[in-house]
Amino acid sequence: MSVTGILAKAEAVAVTPEPAELLARARALAPALRERAAKACAERRLPAETIADLQAAGLFRILQPRRWGGYEMHPNVFYDVQQILAEACMSTGWVYGVVGGHPYELALFPDAAQQEVWGEDDSVLVSSSYQPVGKVERVEGGFRLSGQWGFSSGSHHCRWVLLGAMIPPAEPGGPPDMRTFLVPRADYEIIENWDVFGLQGTGSHDIKVDGAFVPEHRTHKAVDGFLCQNPGQAENDGPLYALPWAQIFLRLVSTAALGGARGAIAGAVEITKSRISTNTGKASKADPILLNTIAKAHAQVEEMSAVLRRNFDDMLGERATPLTLEKRALYRYQSASVVRRCADLVDDLMPLLGGRAIYRSSPVVQVWLDLNAARAHVANDSNNFGPDLFGSLVGDPPSFMFL
Structure with a gap:
């Protein structure tokens, strides 16, 4: 790498933003993401300007090593950003989660691979x-x-x-x-x-x-990802890259559901505040079943988000021994249950919001579709991981190393 490139990386590290600043940048993008959501669906890809905005805000650098111009931050910063983006557009949150998580795995590859990808341009996706x-x-x-x-x-x-x-x-x-x-x-x-x-x-x-x-x-x-003994840790030797790769990946494909569900809940609240049934003449905000369904959805999404944060705080906390297989099995199971739980919560809301909620212009219907599509990912089916969680409780080894 040239001297100019080395100096540029050193400057990037020196101006690493605070987590709160990155969250603020993500929130600032939300209006544009909402406006582009229909275009993204129609074109079956995110608009190029959305990727450019995410790049300019530095959001893809959160899990990237400092030696490659990244921020090497706590995973909770990354997943908080993902939820904010997904609340505005779940497709954006999903792509951000997956593509933005790959710098973590690339950091585990031998250094020669990292040089090939980032040596000339550390913004490559x-x-x-x-x-x-x-x-x-x-x-x-x-x-x-x-x-x-x-x-x-x-x-x-x-x-x-x-x-x-x-x-x-x-x-x-x-x-x-x-x-x-x-x-x-x-x-x-x-x-x-x-x-x-x-x-x-x-x-x-x-x-x-x-x-x-x-x-x-x-x-x-x-097997290197499972043992947390990856070649790239020789150069990327911070505690972030000593985590099990599976624990990072599993949340990349489930966390967008939390943001999406929040967007659906916000849409349901807006509908409920002003809707009067044309059939009964009754106000939706006087319907205790609807209000309790919204309350349940809000409480459970916040609970799942809190569990995510707790789990990564635990994984990166001071410990004398490696993370146990029992905890890894539990955390994998909790991640796998998120999408289906969020889909069920929004599914419960849909029939209570009246006929207007099924129009494509509804603030709920696209998220409802997105959540049910996200359920198809193999990592989002907790039935695949329940037997290993049970096995960990009785001292059996895992049948599947990806945890």
């Missing part, structure tokens, strides 16, 4: 699809990767992608080796097939790779 559907062949110095992956959110705005695949054992009968492969834009094609009923603006199109060479240093072993 990365998308992903972790489905282990890739076909891998071992070759000298690395691997040949092929396949087609779905659900790569924000892919049109990114210059690299992270893709999941299982590597054939080096020896017959050897253990499975799940890895994430880092692939540059020149080596993959975006297949535009994102045609869905919710989260339309996330632009989660397919990624196709045909025999791309991926050197060893551009892979990240799942």
